[in-house]
Amino acid sequence: xxxxxxxxxxxxxxxxxxxxxxxxxxxxxxxxxxxxxxxxxxxxxxxxxxxxxxxxxxxxxxxxxxxxxxxxxxxxxxxxxxxxxxxxxxxxxxxxxxxxxxxxxxxxxxxxxxxxxxxxxxxxxxxxxxxxxxxxxxxxxxxxxxxxxxxxxxxxxxxxxxxxxxxxxxxxxxxxxxxxxxxxxxxxxxxxxxxxxxxxxxxxxxxxxxxxxxxxxxxxxxxxxxxxxxxxxxxxxxxxxxxxxxxxxxxxxxxxxxxxxxxxxxxxxxxxxxxxxxxxxxxxxxxxxxxxxxxxxxxxxxxxxxxxxxxxxxxxxxxxxxxxxxxxxxxxxxxxxxxxxxxxxxxxxxxxxxxxxxxxxxxxxxxxxxxxxxxxxxxxxxxxxxxxxxxxxxxxxxxxxxxxxxxxxxxxxxxxxxxxxxxxxxxxxxxxxxxxxxxxxxxxxxxxxxxxxxxxxxxxxxxxxxxxxxxxxxxxxxxxxxxxxxxxxxxxxxxxxxxxxxxxxxxxxxxxxxxxxxxxxxxxxxxxxxxxxxxxxxxxxxxxxxxxxxxxxxxxxxxxxxxxxxxxxxxxxxxxxxxxxxxxxxxxxxxxxxxxxxxxxxxxxxxxxxxxxxxxxxxxxxxxxxxxxxxxxxxxxxxxxxxxxxxxxxxxxxxxxxxxxxxxxxxxxxxxxxxxxxxxxxxxxxxxxxxxxxxxxxxxxxxxxxxxxxxxxxxxxxxxxxxxxxxxxxxxxxxxxxxxxxxxxxxxxxxxxxxxxxxxxxxxxxxxxxxxxxxxxxxxxxxxxxxxxxxxxxxxxxxxxxxxxxxxxxxxxxxxxxxxxxxxxxxxxxxxxxxxxxxxxxxxxxxxxxxxxxxxxxxxxxxxxxxxxxxxxxxxxxxxxxxxxxxxxxxxxx
Numbered sequence: 001x002x003x004x005x006x007x008x009x010x011x012x013x014x015x016x017x018x019x020x021x022x023x024x025x026x027x028x029x030x031x032x033x034x035x036x037x038x039x040x041x042x043x044x045x046x047x048x049x050x051x052x053x054x055x056x057x058x059x060x061x062x063x064x065x066x067x068x069x070x071x072x073x074x075x076x077x078x079x080x081x082x083x084x085x086x087x088x089x090x091x092x093x094x095x096x097x098x099x100x101x102x103x104x105x106x107x108x109x110x111x112x113x114x115x116x117x118x119x120x121x122x123x124x125x126x127x128x129x130x131x132x133x134x135x136x137x138x139x140x141x142x143x144x145x146x147x148x149x150x151x152x153x154x155x156x157x158x159x160x161x162x163x164x165x166x167x168x169x170x171x172x173x174x175x176x177x178x179x180x181x182x183x184x185x186x187x188x189x190x191x192x193x194x195x196x197x198x199x200x201x202x203x204x205x206x207x208x209x210x211x212x213x214x215x216x217x218x219x220x221x222x223x224x225x226x227x228x229x230x231x232x233x234x235x236x237x238x239x240x241x242x243x244x245x246x247x248x249x250x251x252x253x254x255x256x257x258x259x260x261x262x263x264x265x266x267x268x269x270x271x272x273x274x275x276x277x278x279x280x281x282x283x284x285x286x287x288x289x290x291x292x293x294x295x296x297x298x299x300x301x302x303x304x305x306x307x308x309x310x311x312x313x314x315x316x317x318x319x320x321x322x323x324x325x326x327x328x329x330x331x332x333x334x335x336x337x338x339x340x341x342x343x344x345x346x347x348x349x350x351x352x353x354x355x356x357x358x359x360x361x362x363x364x365x366x367x368x369x370x371x372x373x374x375x376x377x378x379x380x381x382x383x384x385x386x387x388x389x390x391x392x393x394x395x396x397x398x399x400x401x402x403x404x405x406x407x408x409x410x411x412x413x414x415x416x417x418x419x420x421x422x423x424x425x426x427x428x429x430x431x432x433x434x435x436x437x438x439x440x441x442x443x444x445x446x447x448x449x450x451x452x453x454x455x456x457x458x459x460x461x462x463x464x465x466x467x468x469x470x471x472x473x474x475x476x477x478x479x480x481x482x483x484x485x486x487x488x489x490x491x492x493x494x495x496x497x498x499x500x501x502x503x504x505x506x507x508x509x510x511x512x513x514x515x516x517x518x519x520x521x522x523x524x525x526x527x528x529x530x531x532x533x534x535x536x537x538x539x540x541x542x543x544x545x546x547x548x549x550x551x552x553x554x555x556x557x558x559x560x561x562x563x564x565x566x567x568x569x570x571x572x573x574x575x576x577x578x579x580x581x582x583x584x585x586x587x588x589x590x591x592x593x594x595x596x597x598x599x600x601x602x603x604x605x606x607x608x609x610x611x612x613x614x615x616x617x618x619x620x621x622x623x624x625x626x627x628x629x630x631x632x633x634x635x636x637x638x639x640x641x642x643x644x645x646x647x648x649x650x651x652x653x654x655x656x657x658x659x660x661x662x663x664x665x666x667x668x669x670x671x672x673x674x675x676x677x678x679x680x681x682x683x684x685x686x687x688x689x690x691x692x693x694x695x696x697x698x699x700x701x702x703x704x705x706x707x708x709x710x711x712x713x714x715x716x717x718x719x720x721x722x723x724x725x726x727x728x729x730x731x732x733x734x735x736x737x738x739x740x741x742x743x744x745x746x747x748x749x750x751x752x753x754x755x756x757x758x759x760x761x762x763x764x765x766x767x768x769x770x771x772x773x774x775x776x777x778x779x780x781x782x783x784x785x786x787x788x789x790x791x792x793x794x795x796x797x798x799x800x801x802x803x804x805x806x807x808x809x810x811x812x813x814x815x816x817x818x819x820x821x822x823x824x825x826x827x828x829x830x831x832x833x834x835x836x837x838x839x840x841x842x843x844x845x846x847x848x849x850x851x852x853x854x855x856x857x858x859x860x861x862x863x864x865x866x867x868x869x870x871x872x873x874x875x876x877x878x879x880x881x882x883x884x885x886x887x888x889x890x891x892x893x894x
Contacts, residue, residue, distance in 0.1 A: 003228060003554040007357040009088050009280075010273050011229035014361040015079075016090070016106040017120045017272035018233075018240065018265050023067030023107070025214070025247060025261065028152055029207035032070055041066035045107040061110075064151075068107040078218045079236075080226045089116060089280070115285050116276070118293040122415065123272035127264055128250065129420025129433055129661030151251035152203040155179060155196040157258040158189045159656065159668055161726035166657035170256045175726040177246040177260075179206045181213060181571035184682035186246070187674050189726050207247075213571070214243040220575030224548025225559070231551055234360035234558060234577040240265060242573045249663070256659075263667035269361040270374035271305070271662075277358075277376035278304040296415070303412035306377045307436075308352060308385065309444050312345050312369030313451065314404030316754075319694065320747040322480055330746050331613050331692060332504035333478065333497075334704075335585050338695045339507060340500050342581035345369050347530040348392055348406045350515065350558065355384050360558075360577070364666045367673035368698015377412050385410055393452050395531055399496050401462065401481065407447040411440055420661040431658035437665070438653060486527075495527040502526070503537075507582060508611065510537040511563035511574075514547065516555050533557065565682050572678065580677035583693030584684040586614040586705075599630035614690065620742035622690040622706035623891070635890045638742050639710035642753035643717075643735030644700035645672065646761070646773035651731065675724050676701050683720065688713045694750075699733075702753065707739045708887060711778060715792050718776075718785050732774040732785070734760040739779065739886075756780075783880045795877070795884040798868050803888075806861055810892060812846045816869060816885055823874050839870045 032038065045065035060066075076082060082102060090102040105116045112121040148171065149155075155176035162173065175189035176196050197203070221235045241262045248257030249264035279289055292299040319337045349363050349371040356362075356375050365372035375381050389408045396405040419432040430438070469475070473484035473492035478501070484492030488501065506524050514536045519525060524537040550556035561576040564584060572578060588608045595601070596608050604617045616638060624634040645651075656664060676696040684691040684703075691705040691713060703710060714735050725731040736756025740749065756777040763775035763782040776788045783791075802808060822835035843865050847858045873881045 003230070004357050005088070007359065008229045010277060010357055010362075011233050011359040012087070012090060012102065013105075013116075013119070013276045014269040014273045014359045015229075015233055015236070016102055016116075017123055018237070018269040018361060019068065019072065019106050020109045020120050020124060020268060021064065021068075021249065021261055021265060022071045023064035023069075024151075024249070025207070025211060025244060026071035026074075027064040027067040028204065028247075029209075029211040030204050031067070031074065031208065031211055034070070037070060038066050041069055041107070044104075045069070045111065047110050065107050065110050069103050072103060072106070074215060075218055078221065078226075080229050080232050089276070089285075112294070113290070115279075115287070115290040115293075118290045119276045119279075120268070120272050122293050123268045123275055126271050126415050126418045127267040127661070127663050128259075129418055129431075129663075149196065149198075149251075149257075150200070151248075152200050152207070153196065153198055154248055154251050154257050155192070156246050156248045156260060157256060158726040159258050159664060159671070160724070160731050161189070161728050162258065163651055163655040163725075163728055164730040165728070166659055173726075179210060179246055180569075181210065181573070182242040182245045182674075182678070183567070183569045183571055184565050184679050185568040187671065187679055188720075188724055210243060210247075214239070217243065217571070217573050220573070222548070222551075222559075222575065225551045227548075227552040228554065228556070230359045231556060231558065235575070237266060237361055238561075238576070238578045239573060242571050242578075259661075259663045259667055263670065264663045266361055267364055267663045267666050270364050273358060273362050274305050274374045274376045278378060281376065281378050281380070300415040303377050303414045305413045306375040306381055306385075306410045307413055307440060308373040308375055308408070308410045309440060310345070310348050310352070310371045310373075311407045311409075311444055311448065312341065312348075312404070313407055313448060314400070315341055315369055315695070316750060318400060318404040320750045322478075322745055322747045329478070329501060329504075331585070331615050332501055334504075334692065334694050334746065335507060335583070335613065336500035336502070336504035338583060338693070339503050339581060341369065341695070342579075342697070343513070343535065344406070344530060345371060346560075346579060346581065347515065347533055347535075348408075349373065350533070351388055351392070351531045352385070352408075354557065355388055356381055364662075365669045367669055367677075368700060370698065375410075382410070389453075391531060397452065397462075399482075399528065401465075402452060405451055407444065407451065409443045409447040411436075411443050418662050420664075421658050431660070433660060433662065434653065434658060437660075441649065441653070499526045499528055504613070506537040507585075508587065508613065510539050511561060512538050512576060513558075513560045513562060513579075514538055514550075514556060515558040515560075516550060517557065518555055520547075520550070564685065565678070568682055568686070580673070580697070582681075583677075583696055584681040585692050586619060586690045588612055588614050588618075592618070595626075598626065600624060600626070600632055602632075614692075616692070616704065617742050619690050619692060619705055620707075623708045625891070631894075633892065633894055635707065635893050636742060637707040637739055637890070638704055638749070639707040639737050639739045640749050640753035640756075641703040641705075641710045641714055641735060641737050642701070642750075642757045643714075643733050643760075644757070645731070645733045648672075648699045655730075672699055673697055675721065679720065679724070680717070683716065684713075687716070702750070704749065708891065711737060711739075711883075711887065712792065714776060714778075715789055718789070734763075734773045735776045736760050737776065737778040778883050779886050781880050781882055783883075787877065787880055788883065791877070791880060791883040792887070795873060795881065796887050798872075799884055799888045802865065802868060806847075806865075807850070809846055809849075810889065812842060813885060813889055815842050816874065817882065820874055820879060820881055820885075824879055835874075836870060839874070840866070 042060045042063060046060040046062055049059045049061055090105060091100045100114050100116045105120055108117040109121040109124050112118045157170065157173055158175045161175050174191055176192045177189050178195040180186040217239055221232065225232050225235065244261040247261040249259050249261045251257050279285055318341060349366055352373055353360065353362060358375060363371055363373045385408065392406045392408060413436055417432050417436045421431055468483045476482040476484045476494040476497050477491045478493045478497035482494035482496065485495050486493055486498045488498060510524060514520065516534045519534045520536050522536045522538065526535040547556055559576050560579045561574045562579055562582040563574060564582055565572060588610055590610060592608050593610065601618055601621050606615050606617065608618060620636045620638045624632040627633050652665060652668065680696050688709055690709060691703050694702040694704060714737055721733060734757065736753055736759065738752035738756045740752065759782050760775045760777040761773050764771050775782055775784055778788060819835045819839055822832045825832045843862055847853060847861055
């Protein structure tokens with residue numbers, strides 16, 4: 001159970017690489033005026049460029065390297081012990097004369113000399129996609145960006161604004177990220193004029209404020225966790241990500257400042273760790289290897305890396321498996337299952353890292369059931385991966401009977417495979433890195449069709465399946481297929497279903513997860529270990545040092561904060577590594593209990609409880625409005641909202657052309673995931689409190705809630721997403737909305753939502769060769785987002801305005817639905833054009849019944865209704881106008 005020396009050493013390499021650009025943060029904030037130390041550090045760590053022919057004047061470049069050591073002194077007290085005698089693979093921390101000290105390895109990446117220094121310098125270059133010649137030019141360049149700013153005033157560009165616009169000059173892009181810590185409202189870009197200026201002192205002050213927040217925040221990492229390098233490093237990665245997510249990583253050589261310091265740091269750390277391990281395990285740690293890394297000729301062509309991919313398949317079958325008791329506990333079960341899926345993905349990635357003795361920083365992507373890990377390309381690593389693949393398969397075969405699983409694939413790669421540009425004569429050829437992306441995608445597609453290795457082994461038969469049932473307990477009443485084992489409220493369910501239900505409860509009471517090798521004997525621990533790990537939910541116990549001994553011994557592998565954001569602008573940092581795997585769900589409050597007493601939830605058996613999750617039946621009533629006393633208006637119905645980003649694979653493959661790098665790929669994945677896991681929960685919490693998140697992350701989402709609120713949420717999400725992607729019309733998502741009465745089985749709700757989404761993605765009214773997507777389905781109508789938003793923001797409000805003015809009868813509005821059906825068939829049946837005459841007749845009859853109107857008023861209203869409903873509504877929008885009509889009618893129904 002002890003921490004392996006190899007893991008500790010790998011973690012130290014990772015941290016040194018992670019902090020190689022710490023000085024950029026510190027130098028831009030001018031954290032010190034210690035001129036002597038800075039000058040001394042410049043001579044040690046910074047490249048030089050002679051300015052005069054007589055060599056009397058020397059200019060130092062990349063001055064941030066001089067600040068790296070200075071900045072480490074500030075945070076050293078809150079890091080793991082860096083002063084020990086045994087600090088392998090580094091020399092002593094404080095001895096700058098020791099060539100391979102920790103500080104030298106981190107700070108010498110622009111003028112490396114020793115093996116360890118070249119490991120980090122090489123990883124730095126590979127992460128950026130540089131080749132030798134390009135890096136040498138970068139290394140001698142003065143500070144300055146394509147946008148005409150210096151390293152103080154430049155703000156980070158949005159990668160999304162550049163998608164499919166790779167020919168544009170950086171100065172043509174108008175969006176930047178404000179220099180702020182990660183928070184729900186800080187993931188959005190702003191126009192350059194609003195966040196980027198030319199005032200150097202003001203820009204430095206912004207950096208200094210952010211630096212001070214960072215140094216205050218590092219103190220929150222539990223001191224007892226400093227004895228466990230891998231555990232502490234996981235916390236630190238979250239901290240670094242929160243405070244450097246909007247800091248441009250590169251501002252020299254006229255580069256485009258579009259990758260954050262965080263994304264570049266974590267990719268560099270992952271590559272450095274794998275590169276060191278590759279050479280370490282081969283005994284190649286001397287001057288010859290350093291020279292080979294410097295030369296780049298043969299060394300950069302050797303396949304030293306393994307890019308490991310994981311992909312969870314069968315997510316929907318896992319979440320929506322149903323038995324007779326599923327609907328009764330639907331809300332709690334959905335929440336538990338969704339969280340469970342995310343936890344399975346995290347633990348599958350941890351299983352790989354743990355078995356290979358790699359730190360958390362070796363995992364560069366983890367979103368929506370997919371992860372990517374960088375490992376050394378050694379035979380031992382491949383053997384271990386084969387064993388892990390079998391362990392994962394065995395777990396899923398045992399607990400899901402093969403209906404879900406995690407596919408594991410790996411691809412060899414050399415340093416040259418990460419180069420971002422193709423320098424051959426043909427500019428149309430793919431860059432090496434784009435070829436690598438295509439290879440990765442192809443490998444995972446192959447694994448998806450080889451699930452559980454059924455083609456290589458004997459066909460799978462569950463010989464003991466029937467024998468595993470207890471006749472007195474029968475089948476699990478929750479998933480409808482597993483042997484029942486535990487009694488819950490007079491029914492029998494499986495241990496897996498029990499864990500999922502308990503998670504649904506614990507998520508409202510706890511905010512952290514502890515992952516251990518051995519049980520902690522807590523009351524909030526899952527019955528079934530995940531791939532050999534014990535999972536416990538906890539609150540603030542660790543703040544009191546309760547689990548310090550577990551961290552020191554190596555039993556505590558991870559401690560993750562999954563709490564939801566408390567504020568839209570408060571940094572997402574609570575002292576622990578963060579995993580955005582918790583989604584917003586509606587919780588009952590006093591207002592709900594008051595409305596229950598007023599009769600809002602009539603005929604619903606389940607009572608509401610404060611701080612308990614609302615049931616789907618209660619959510620179906622949420623959009624009803626109170627008229628007077630105990631009278632409520634509006635239908636009780638649910639809408640399922642399902643969507644995903646269109647053509648995401650194509651965006652990653654070709655969106656940035658040949659300028660794409662490993663760091664940019666990681667950044668795009670992280671940022672898209674943030675929209676659905678950071679911003680969306682905040683949006684629901686603040687504006688759509690009755691939205692139930694089934695799952696949201698990566699590039700897709702599935703939400704359930706009150707019928708009209710979900711329709712409005714779809715509109716809000718689309719508008720927010722367009723802002724999020726810097727108004728780039730090439731990046732968008734499609735969505736399907738299905739409205740039903742409450743009580744339908746969850747699986748059927750999911751199928752209806754999926755069908756609606758498929759219809760939206762197939763929307764192609766102009767019969768274009770390539771499907772345009774970027775559409776929505778609502779009330780079985782497929783339309784572009786612009787037309788959908790017009791229904792909600794122009795046509796529906798006009799109907800409501802007309803009702804206030806004229807008091808439209810429900811029968812009259814219902815009649816418009818029949819006229820729409822006629823109008824849609826005019827092209828094939830010209831006689832249907834009579835619909836307009838029917839409209840005039842029905843309108844006249846409706847107005848005649850309003851005895852208080854004068855003849856002049858009737859004629860005026862007749863003309864107004866013809867203009868707004870017949871012409872602007874039915875004639876212009878056809879079937880799409882049903883959206884406005886249904887929304888109007890369903891809100892009026894008693």
